[in-house]
Amino acid sequence: MTDRSRLAEALRVKISGNIRSSSPSSPLTGREIGKLVMFGYRERKRDNESPEPGRRLNTSYYYADERRRQNERRERITERATALRNEAAKKRARKRNWTWTIVKWSSIGLLLFLILAYISLPSELCSDVDRHANLTGLEKVLKESVFGQHLVVETAFRLVKAHVKNPHPVKPLVLSLHGSMGNGKNFVSTIVADHLFPPKSRFVHKVIVSLEFPYGDRTREYSEGLRRRILDAQKSCEKRQLFLFDEMDKIPPDVIDSIVPFLGRHAGDVDGIDFRHSIFIFISNAGGEEINHSVTEHYRATKPRESITMLQMESVLNGLDLNSVWYEPLVKASVIDAFVPFLPMERRDVLFCAKEDMKRKGHRYSNLDLEKIADNMLYFPDDLKIFSVSGCKKVSSKVDLVMG
Incomplete structure (x- = not known):
């Protein structure tokens, strides 16, 4: 083994041991130790070449100078080792930073994906329909907020409660609300919707006839569109849907015919869709004048308002000429569960x-x-x-x- 090889091996062993023992938390790699060995060899070679030829003859001076140069060389090697260690630590820090950056942005991307996925989900699930039904609250609000309509409070609540609680209804619940304007028909239908479904529910569908079916020469188009709309809505959740039709006295006759199949005893299978758990509420001013006249005569007879019965009001509505009312097809098909009369409101x-x-x-x-x-x-x-x-x-x- 040559002097150069022996020196390199000694430096390798010595430097490796010193550095690893002095800094166990940040040891140098074999490649870095090799660089340090070569650096030490070059430093020793330079020192050997640096003394003037005559100075080597003085032995005591030579050894003192050699020790000084060894100390300086050792300091330079230590500085070099520190520099290598710092450089290695910086590399590891940069690697950790890149790793953390990747993890951070991956986490942000995953979070954004989950948020978008959550937003794209339906605001309410079909399985939650029964959980939202608040029949106790419905009864309370009807009694406290609906004035002068004792027949409405009794009839509407009882029918809605019975239908919601029935696990196997034979047909959808169909209510027809009648009375002159301002007596609470839309108000009551809104209360029912608010206590069966959450706000802005996708299972509540309101059709304002005068806005959606304005042209009498397009009834076929309206009929097909309304039929498809009802089918698609019910298909999304067969547990329960609420369909509100306002201003029904303005609906074209052919359009009302397209609704009839969804309301009867065959509603359990309309194009493979079950409608029996749903509720249909039709709102109109039809019969309002007749109801007002009947209530006025009742008042003239000095009878209390609360003594007016459902049977009395149903006889008034059934006594109308069917050829002149919008609900003729529904009456002939026997699909209306109750005519709900809204009485004229007194000053009180x-x-x-x-x-x-x-x-x-x-x-x-x-x-x-x-x-x-x-x-x-x-x-x-x-x-x-x-x-x-x-x-x-x-x-x-x-x-x-x-x-x-």
């Missing part, structure tokens, strides 16, 4: 409506303010002026007018 009911509107708007009011609001409404008949012409429909605007 208007006062209740005004009071609730005041509370909702945060007004401080007195009985005199309520009377002023009631005085701004129109009433019929002319000789009695007991029933509001527009029900409670215009109460909110009258509140704004009186209270400023």
